[in-house]
Amino acid sequence: MILDGKVPSGPLDAKWDQHKFDMKLVNPANRRKHTVIVVGTGLAGASAAATLGELGYNVLNFTILDSPRRAHSIAAQGGINAAKNYKNDGDSVYRLFYDTIKGGDYRAREANVYRLAQVSVDIIDQCVAQGIPFAREYGGLLDNRSFGGAQVSRTFYARGQTGQQLLLGAYSSLMRQVAGGQVELFARREMLDLVVVDGHARGIVVRNLVTGELERYAADAVLLCTGGYGNVYFLSTMAGNSNVTAAWRCAKRGAFVGNPSFVQIHPTCIPVSGDYQAKLTLMSESLRNDGRVWVPKQKGDTRSPEKIPEDERDYFLERKYPSFGNLVPRDVASRNAKVVCDEGRGVGASGLAVYLDFADAIERLGEDAIRGRYGNLFDMYKEIVDENPYEVPMRIYPAVHYCMGGLWVDYNLQTTVPGLFALGEANFSDHGANRLGASALMQGLADGYFVAPYTLANYIASTKLEKVGTDHAAFAEAENAVQQRIDKVLGVQGGRTVMDLHRELGGIMWEYVGMARTREGLETAVGKIRALREQFWNEVKVPGRADNLNKNLELALRVADYMEFAEMMALDALQRTESCGCHFREESQTPDGEALRDDEKFSYVAAWEYKGEGQAPEMHKEELNFEFVTPSQRSYK
Amino acid sequence: MSEAKNLNLRLRVWRQPNRTAPGRFVEYPAKGVSTDMSFLEMLDVINDRLILAGEEPIAFDYDCREGICGSCGIVINGVAHGPQQGVATCQLYMRHFKDGAVITLEPWRAKAFPVLKDLVVDRSAFDRIIAAGGYVSINAGSAPDANAIPIPKPDADAAFDSAACIGCGACVAACKNASAALFVGAKITHLSLMPQGKVEAGMRVMAMIEKMEEEGFGACSNEGECEAVCPKGISLSNIAKLNREYFRARLRRFWS
Numbered sequence: 001m002i003l004d005g006k007v008p009s010g011p012l013d014a015k016w017d018q019h020k021f022d023m024k025l026v027n028p029a030n031r032r033k034h035t036v037i038v039v040g041t042g043l044a045g046a047s048a049a050a051t052l053g054e055l056g057y058n059v060l061n062f063t064i065l066d067s068p069r070r071a072h073s074i075a076a077q078g079g080i081n082a083a084k085n086y087k088n089d090g091d092s093v094y095r096l097f098y099d100t101i102k103g104g105d106y107r108a109r110e111a112n113v114y115r116l117a118q119v120s121v122d123i124i125d126q127c128v129a130q131g132i133p134f135a136r137e138y139g140g141l142l143d144n145r146s147f148g149g150a151q152v153s154r155t156f157y158a159r160g161q162t163g164q165q166l167l168l169g170a171y172s173s174l175m176r177q178v179a180g181g182q183v184e185l186f187a188r189r190e191m192l193d194l195v196v197v198d199g200h201a202r203g204i205v206v207r208n209l210v211t212g213e214l215e216r217y218a219a220d221a222v223l224l225c226t227g228g229y230g231n232v233y234f235l236s237t238m239a240g241n242s243n244v245t246a247a248w249r250c251a252k253r254g255a256f257v258g259n260p261s262f263v264q265i266h267p268t269c270i271p272v273s274g275d276y277q278a279k280l281t282l283m284s285e286s287l288r289n290d291g292r293v294w295v296p297k298q299k300g301d302t303r304s305p306e307k308i309p310e311d312e313r314d315y316f317l318e319r320k321y322p323s324f325g326n327l328v329p330r331d332v333a334s335r336n337a338k339v340v341c342d343e344g345r346g347v348g349a350s351g352l353a354v355y356l357d358f359a360d361a362i363e364r365l366g367e368d369a370i371r372g373r374y375g376n377l378f379d380m381y382k383e384i385v386d387e388n389p390y391e392v393p394m395r396i397y398p399a400v401h402y403c404m405g406g407l408w409v410d411y412n413l414q415t416t417v418p419g420l421f422a423l424g425e426a427n428f429s430d431h432g433a434n435r436l437g438a439s440a441l442m443q444g445l446a447d448g449y450f451v452a453p454y455t456l457a458n459y460i461a462s463t464k465l466e467k468v469g470t471d472h473a474a475f476a477e478a479e480n481a482v483q484q485r486i487d488k489v490l491g492v493q494g495g496r497t498v499m500d501l502h503r504e505l506g507g508i509m510w511e512y513v514g515m516a517r518t519r520e521g522l523e524t525a526v527g528k529i530r531a532l533r534e535q536f537w538n539e540v541k542v543p544g545r546a547d548n549l550n551k552n553l554e555l556a557l558r559v560a561d562y563m564e565f566a567e568m569m570a571l572d573a574l575q576r577t578e579s580c581g582c583h584f585r586e587e588s589q590t591p592d593g594e595a596l597r598d599d600e601k602f603s604y605v606a607a608w609e610y611k612g613e614g615q616a617p618e619m620h621k622e623e624l625n626f627e628f629v630t631p632s633q634r635s636y637k
Numbered sequence: 638m639s640e641a642k643n644l645n646l647r648l649r650v651w652r653q654p655n656r657t658a659p660g661r662f663v664e665y666p667a668k669g670v671s672t673d674m675s676f677l678e679m680l681d682v683i684n685d686r687l688i689l690a691g692e693e694p695i696a697f698d699y700d701c702r703e704g705i706c707g708s709c710g711i712v713i714n715g716v717a718h719g720p721q722q723g724v725a726t727c728q729l730y731m732r733h734f735k736d737g738a739v740i741t742l743e744p745w746r747a748k749a750f751p752v753l754k755d756l757v758v759d760r761s762a763f764d765r766i767i768a769a770g771g772y773v774s775i776n777a778g779s780a781p782d783a784n785a786i787p788i789p790k791p792d793a794d795a796a797f798d799s800a801a802c803i804g805c806g807a808c809v810a811a812c813k814n815a816s817a818a819l820f821v822g823a824k825i826t827h828l829s830l831m832p833q834g835k836v837e838a839g840m841r842v843m844a845m846i847e848k849m850e851e852e853g854f855g856a857c858s859n860e861g862e863c864e865a866v867c868p869k870g871i872s873l874s875n876i877a878k879l880n881r882e883y884f885r886a887r888l889r890r891f892w893s
Contacts, residue, residue: 129780133797140787172772
């Protein structure tokens with residue numbers, strides 16, 4: 001099947017405005033007759049739920065956490081991009097669009113990315129109006145900084161806690177709607193199935209995580225805002241509760257998955273220290289504005305960093321990419337760190353780390369200036385590693401951080417299941433094969449505040465939706481399926497814990513579906529994942545019962561889904577024999593080791609259709625047509 | 638970096654099956670705990686051992702594990718978030734404990750935060766306080782240009798210091814009156830320093846304080862334990878600001 005992205009015709013800069021005019025509207029008096037489910041309360045979910053509430057829809061909003069304010073958007077550190085050009089340094093909507101398309105290695109849909117750049121300016125206005133305390137200059141105006149993959153300063157920030165401040169802003173708007181009765185909030189609920197009636201998404205089944213009861217909710221549309229699936233690697237910068245379950249259940253009900261193998265490995269994370277670790281900690285990319293990345297020139301040089309003289313250090317990013325230096329995009333920075341470590345030049349006890357050195361910046365600007373910019377990050381590093389980064393260089397290594405892949409959506413953010421929309425990191429749409437820094441916050445809020453509220457209205461106004469209650473047979477069928485899966489996982493009572501099995505899955509994924517991929521490795525991964533999935537269902541030991549708060553049961557259900565989803569990721573990586581962005585196939589590289597795309601064969605989105613248990617998923621293609629930019633070999637040299 | 642060592646510890650953990658059942662302390666050995674582990678990683682390891690031994694693991698809340706989401710919170714040896722100042726439980730490392738130590742783990746204890754299981758409590762009262770007024774009433778799409786209103790940098794920086802609150806509830810757990818004054822004060826201070834929040838300032842402070850009392854939080858004890866345990870360093874001056882804003886709003890209401 002050739003997929004249609006439903007991109008409106010016309011010039012790039014007029015598409016969204018024309019589309020907004022062409023789409024149908026729901027009369028203000030009729031909106032309260034429509035119920036919309038929003039799953040998730042991160043930047044995408046909270047902004048969508050709040051905005052739909054403001055417009056007058058009945059919104060049911062769900063979170064697996066105890067409060068909407070805890071969604072993992074809160075942990076984003078660096079900033080949010082917007083094409084305001086307040087710095088007068090040559091930025092524009094077109095440049096933000098161009099940087100994002102290029103940064104994504106020409107594997108994103110042009111029209112979506114242009115719209116993202118257009119609404120970026122409205123997002124900043126909205127966030128400031130919410131009272132978010134962004135960083136400011138002494139004149140009282142907003143400050144900006146630069147981020148990887150860009151040569152302009154367009155990143156707005158609130159110290160190293162931009163995600164927190166933006167999420168608390170969206171959360172405050174959400175709670176205002178909760179107080180007004182437009183949004184009903186359901187905390188500690190986990191979506192375990194999508195209910196499809198006559199081909200349309202009409203509700204969800206959730207588990208109440210306190211009582212264990214399964215609950216049914218019906219609506220006219222479902223917005224999935226459940227983030228990314230990076231925890232398939234076990235170790236990642238994602239939160240402990242971030243998972244693929246809600247999205248995977250939608251995939252099993254007919255939503256295609258776009259480019260599932262596109263996972264961003266972030267270059268600046270604190271290296272792994274032991275096998276008990278369940279989580280890796282990110283050090284914001286903004287550190288690369290002032291920190292210099294280096295390793296010793298000589299292999300196996302175990303001297304402490306201050307004993308290595310300047311001429312025996314290799315500032316490899318500055319050396320290889322003089323025009324972007326330490327600010328190359330994340331995929332490039334990560335891959336180069338892996339290369340120098342593979343050469344035996346890595347540092348630290350494991351040899352799997354490179355230095356991020358602030359000595360020059362401290363000498364130039366003073367320790368206080370550096371503390372003002374990155375104080376909280378330096379404190380966090382010191383607490384975890386027990387070393388003072390003001391005195392010795394940080395040690396960093398790449399870690400799984402963000403999923404560019406996700407549910408396939410058209411220009412309207414609608415999946416292949418009518419009435420099911422996917423927003424934010426849960427969809428695949430805007431970042432191609434690599435996301436630029438400070439663009440995730442932008443996309444989550446763009447989708448929630450300014451895109452979905454329009455396209456959802458169009459869907460509701462142009463679709464005849466019969467009344468469906470939770471007594472419909474489709475709800476009973478979905479609830480039964482969930483109940484059976486819970487009974488099954490509790491019934492195994494083998495000898496391995498969920499965490500143990502999850503760690504093994506993560507090891508396979510990191511080894512074979514990580515920073516460097518080969519045909520042989522990916523085939524090995526598929527075999528190993530299948531074998532491990534079988535082991536899971538024979539050997540997992542889940543304690544306790546289903547009728548109360550049971551965190552291990554929650555984890556078990558999520559890991560069971562990862563065991564299925566992981567295979568789709570490996571198959572996706574296997575079919576794409578080119579390299580692009582984060583997806584580095586060793587078979588496809590330029591003479592100097594950069595990712596070598598093959599636009600003739602692979603200028604498409606791979607959208608995977610689930611075909612049933614034990615069946616291979618089927619790949620469909622959405623061809624990417626570049627009408628406005630000409631794909632070229634990315635160069636940051 | 639000091640060399641990692643292994644500790645042998647004993648944990649005294651509050652176990653409570655659900656909201657209504659009585660709880661009690663249960664002791665568990667915690668052998669071979671690396672000083673490089675975080676406190677929650679230590680609990681992960683203990684829980685995996687409990688599961689394999691056929692026992693129910695210890696329930697505790699967590700999410701980001703980098704000190705920003707506010708999910709985690711354990712009273713460790715009588716102190717909310719444990720002995721290390723300025724960090725949430727997830728960022729507490731085992732190197733701060735001595736070999737052979739007995740560590741007591743309890744949930745937040747407050748009337749407004751009922752225990753759901755073991756160390757997990759219900760903090761939804763905080764959400765209801767924010768819903769009572771902790772926002773600027775602005776609909777998406779109606780905002781003026783972001784640079785239309787200059788804000789002095791010191792004001793924006795001070796507002797940020799208050800807005801950094803992660804809503805973990807340690808301040809409530811540490812207070813003998815289980816007061817939420819620091820939490821409410823932080824939000825009031827943040828929004829009162831920003832011009833966007835000023836229009837509704839009076840209504841906001843009245844509504845949030847009313848809600849705080851209705852939810853069963855006590856009055857400020859003036860003893861400052863809240864500030865001492867706050868992982869984000871929210872200062873007591875936020876409570877002073879809360880009181881000033883409250884009296885100003887009451888006077889305004891009285892005279893109008």
